[in-house]
Amino acid sequence: APDIPVAAVKAHLDKLQSIANANGGNRAHGQAGYQASVDYLKGKLDAAGFTTSVQEFTSGGAKGYNLVADWPGGAEDATVMAGAHLDSVDAGPGINDNGSGSAGILEVALAVSREHLKPTKHLRFAWWGDEEDGMVGSRHYVDALGADRSKISAYLNFDMIGSPNPGYFVYDDDAKLEKVFKDWFAAKNIATEPETEGDGRSDHASFKDAGIPVGGLFSGADYIKTDAQAKAWGGTAGKAFDACYHRSCDTSKNIDDTALHNHTDAIANAIWQLSS
Ligand code: PHE
Ligand code: ZN
Ligand code: ZN
Ligand code: ZN
16 A cells, blocks of 8 residues: 555645634534535545545434545445544534544545555445434444445444544454554554444444444544553553543644554555455
């Protein structure tokens, strides 16, 4: 897989920040900042040759939207999916939660296009609406799949991958998918731990509940970094992985660039490997 330029991922985060600034400080479900976020990503993906669609649903009396981008080609009965929720909470711009995952998979998708990847398996990227009210968008998507859910061979979820006091947590739901990520970090001499803080708390739950193999990465939310974790990963023991989790200070300053870069490169490796 190619090296993913972290500057490009950061440029997407700056754009999401400016969208929040122009729309009352957030990018939440039902708000103008969410719609503007969808429009920004869709424009990039369309220009790169993806086939995009916007799936509408209703939640809490407001319309929500999932953005889905298919890379043409590959076996559709063994589709590999990567997803991230694009909505923020009302309290702030949601740059680590979850601009980070959204921008990370966007830049991996754009790398697929730049490299003219011809994967054996079909590749699909998705950005979910209204995760913050209980994974509403991803649940709607999986429900609407019906019998087609058996065609998804793997779903990879990325929710918070640039936490300012970062950890390196690998979802331990599916052993094969877990190993793809663990091996990549091990080769980089980066320690990992199985992800437990997020069990059932992000969009992978919608897929796991439907019997689809899931994997993913997470750099930590409001749990506190231990001494042992600070020794392994650096940063500050006794402090949350992301002290601005769900707060107005989750801005473009609330990102550790190295963690964002490592996680995004790990995503690219997994996408290349699993779709080959
Ligand atoms: N799903 C949580 C949120 O969006 C964040 C989270 C992700 C928590 C992964 C734990 C694990 O607020
Ligand atoms: Zn890189
Ligand atoms: Zn959140
Ligand atoms: Zn989140």
